[in-house]
Amino acid sequence: MAALVRTLGARLAADPSPGRKGLLGAGAPRRCGPWGAQAGDKGARRPGPAAPLGLAAMPGPGTAANLREFFCRDGFSRVHDIQQKHRREYGKIFKSHFGPQFVVSIADRDMVAQVLRAEGAAPQRANMGSWQEYRSLRGRSTGLISAEGEQWLKMRSVLRQRILKPKDVAIFSGEVNQVIADLIKRIYSLKSQAEDGETVVNINDLFFKYSLEGVATILYESRLGCLGSRVPQSTVDYIQALSLMFSMFKTSMYAGAIPKWLRPFIPKPWREFCRAWDGLFKFMYLLARHPEVQQTVYQEIVKNLGERHVPTAADVPKVPLVRALLKETLRLFPVLPGNGRVTQEDLVIGGYLIPKGTQLALCHYATSYEDDNFPRAKEFRPERWLRQGNLDRVDNFGSIPFGYGVRSCIGRRIAELEIHLLVIQLLQHFEIKTSSWTKTVHAKTHGLLTPAEPIHVRFVNRK
Numbered sequence: 001m002a003a004l005v006r007t008l009g010a011r012l013a014a015d016p017s018p019g020r021k022g023l024l025g026a027g028a029p030r031r032c033g034p035w036g037a038q039a040g041d042k043g044a045r046r047p048g049p050a051a052p053l054g055l056a057a058m059p060g061p062g063t064a065a066n067l068r069e070f071f072c073r074d075g076f077s078r079v080h081d082i083q084q085k086h087r088r089e090y091g092k093i094f095k096s097h098f099g100p101q102f103v104v105s106i107a108d109r110d111m112v113a114q115v116l117r118a119e120g121a122a123p124q125r126a127n128m129g130s131w132q133e134y135r136s137l138r139g140r141s142t143g144l145i146s147a148e149g150e151q152w153l154k155m156r157s158v159l160r161q162r163i164l165k166p167k168d169v170a171i172f173s174g175e176v177n178q179v180i181a182d183l184i185k186r187i188y189s190l191k192s193q194a195e196d197g198e199t200v201v202n203i204n205d206l207f208f209k210y211s212l213e214g215v216a217t218i219l220y221e222s223r224l225g226c227l228g229s230r231v232p233q234s235t236v237d238y239i240q241a242l243s244l245m246f247s248m249f250k251t252s253m254y255a256g257a258i259p260k261w262l263r264p265f266i267p268k269p270w271r272e273f274c275r276a277w278d279g280l281f282k283f284m285y286l287l288a289r290h291p292e293v294q295q296t297v298y299q300e301i302v303k304n305l306g307e308r309h310v311p312t313a314a315d316v317p318k319v320p321l322v323r324a325l326l327k328e329t330l331r332l333f334p335v336l337p338g339n340g341r342v343t344q345e346d347l348v349i350g351g352y353l354i355p356k357g358t359q360l361a362l363c364h365y366a367t368s369y370e371d372d373n374f375p376r377a378k379e380f381r382p383e384r385w386l387r388q389g390n391l392d393r394v395d396n397f398g399s400i401p402f403g404y405g406v407r408s409c410i411g412r413r414i415a416e417l418e419i420h421l422l423v424i425q426l427l428q429h430f431e432i433k434t435s436s437w438t439k440t441v442h443a444k445t446h447g448l449l450t451p452a453e454p455i456h457v458r459f460v461n462r463k
Contacts, residue, residue: 059090067097080443094107096361104358104360105362108367119344166413170312179213182213182227191458200456201454204455215418218414290380298428324383326420326423327382334368334399336364367398430459433458438454
């Protein structure tokens with residue numbers, strides 16, 4: 001891998017310009033007047049306010065340093081931490097090279113809002129070249145994540161008719177509650193087998209299976225059997241394939257960062273990327289660490305719903321703290337630490353001219369932890385999301401875990417329904433406490449932001 005760093009570093013040092021889709025070169029900063037004339041061009045008028053700077057003037061890590069960070073120090077598993085590190089070192093907007101890929105990173109709430117509000121009818125998410133190349137190689141059709149343009153619009157329009165609006169998803173409360181009943185039954189069974197009669201080990205795995213079962217119930221109108229004492233082999237294979245897909249995130253980054261001309265000399269990343277996709281085609285933790293928050297939420301549930309009332313979607317607005325709990329958890333641990341876009345027109349962002357076709361990285365994890373966006377940002381405070389009055393706006397581009405606009409997460413309403421109903425019923429049945437077997441759990445990036453270690457949780461029966 002060190003040889004790869006040196007080879008790419010030498011190549012990019014010889015050709016320092018981004019060299020993709022009309023990006024500005026690394027020569028003198030390109031300044032444009034208000035009519036688009038380049039400063040110094042014949043006939044160009046003197047701009048009144050300061051003209052935007054070119055990409056060459058934008059700060060950012062050097063190519064060799066960036067390659068060492070990601071390829072030699074496992075940076076692809078620490079994307080969330082590196083976002084914050086680069087935000088401190090280079091400011092709210094900075095540039096990076098990832099092999100042949102050039103990226104402008106944005107770690108500022110208002111700039112993120114500017115990018116997302118400027119989107120057209122079919123935003124381009126990011127450079128999905130490796131994914132698209134693999135599917136073309138294997139003759140497979142594209143999916144909703146990697147599709148673009150008209151193809152994406154057609155797929156999106158089919159799904160949005162059924163699962164994008166809260167009222168459409170609300171009708172599935174009964175099916176979701178059946179899955180929750182199986183989950184709670186499974187928790188009772190697992191903790192009865194524990195030495196202390198309370199601890200469920202590796203709760204990560206159990207909640208992953210719950211989410212799969214809930215999604216399958218809604219989308220496929222069938223059960224996978226994830227929560228039984230014996231899981232069908234076909235379901236086991238499916239779960240392993242999904243785990244492989246998430247774990248191959250680093251491999252896909254390696255594959256995309258290595259130019260095609262280097263593959264004959266360094267074939268392993270691209271070969272592993274294809275192998276991983278071939279295989280695919282064949283946090284209650286925070287509550288346990290904050291008992292005072294848990295007790296407040298439980299009291300609200302008992303007061304407004306009762307101790308054993310099985311909730312539906314219509315009951316969720318009666319317990320606003322449950323919704324606030326989800327938003328605060330996703331602020332601290334966003335499902336995606338960042339998101340990508342490719343500019344569809346020239347934009348001036350943070351005083352820099354960003355040409356059409358530039359790949360952007362929106363650093364959601366970094367903005368979630370900014371005190372300017374969220375006072376005492378490192379603290380777990382669900383009440384920050386409660387509306388105090390009409391003038392207290394709680395919408396905040398500093399934390400948008402499901403994205404924004406037409407390319408936001410299409411499964412958001414299903415996820416919210418699953419989590420809201422689950423939290424209510426878990427707290428009705430159990431006090432959730434930390435286990436002595438669980439150490440401090442750190443986050444790790446595998447495409448999604450995931451716990452780096454298994455989480456063991458005690459479920460104490462409510463008296």
